[in-house]
Amino acid sequence: MRSFDRGPGHLLRPWGLRPAALWGHAAERLLLTDAELDPGRNAPALTAYTWTGTTEVGSAPGALREPAETARRGEGEDVPRVLVALSSTDFPGMLRVYRRIVDALSGLPLEATVTTGGVDLGGELEGGPNVEVRGWADHGELLPHVDLMIGHGGHSSTMKALAHGVPLLVVPVNPTADQRLVGRTVQRAGLGRCLPRTAGPERIRGAVREILVDDELRARAAACGSRLRSLPPGAETAAGRILAVTEDGGLPG
Structure with a gap:
């Protein structure tokens, strides 16, 4: 203020x-x-x-998942699912951020959905064998089925992920907004990580790996979701x- x-x-x-x-x-x-x-x-x-x-309203992770919808690879082994959702405002340089995230996720054993919110990024964003790019999607329908959300630190999308008990990797795309504050808050609370928008694919890939194997962090995110859903x-x-x-x-x- x-x-x-x-x-x-x-x-x-x-x-x-x-x-x-x-x-x-x-x-x-x-x-x-x-x-x-x-x-x-x-x-x-x-x-x-x-x-x-x-x-924001959430539901328990996996509560809406049907067995046939579970992403699987190899010998029927479950693989993590990741949702990427940056801002629905076309901030300068967002295409580069998206591309670095897609590059990072393409080298990991997971399934990812990248949503661009219908924003004109000024260029084409290509996915990969395990990365689907959508112009728009209902995050409320996707979040119960994902293990991690990569977001920009917008208050609404961040609280929506937390209400679903989903941990976050925050990559702020607008240095003048509250996105860095939101990202730092998420990291301080032990509910995810925050990286600068200039982070390269290898650094993003490392942060994703760390979050997905950190059982304590995931448990904190799940507990946060349960608490938020229990409140009026x-x-x-x-x-x-x-x-x-x-x-x-x-x-x-």
Whole structure:
């Protein structure tokens, strides 16, 4: 809040829209995320804020998987499944990041689905024998069946993966957004790893290997998913707080 108010936020001040002032006068200040994971949960400036919990909904890993859908290789041995989902905004250089990730995954014994969100990457993204590239896919349908998600650190996609109990490898693609903060938070919580967008295929491949064989990390991610799914839905909590404000006359007419 402070950095935005001192930076881009000053452009709004001539119209009386200074963010800090608006937040300070709000009848409710809702944070639609998980308080336990939020690194700002103990910040004195946020004492009047309410953590509603995430609005993302998850299901237990594998809960929707049919036996015929299980990816297999060789003598019927299960292989890990990986979902790659970077931003649905075409940030500069994303094609190079995608290509490095595909290169890294192509050299591993796993099955991967890469989703581009229909973004124009400025060039063609080719998959591999074990890497399928899709323009768009419903991540809520895919996440119950995967063992790892490689994402960009967007808050929504990150919380969706965690709500499903899926560990993360975060590769932030926008240095000015909150993606690096989200990635560092995931790594500090022991729920995955965070690599810079410049990481090469070998480094990405090594991080994927480490996460997939780290039973303790995977157990923490599963426990995080169970906890998030046990909490009241964040959207309902937020809606209830908003309705309470309007019913109490807390908003100007």
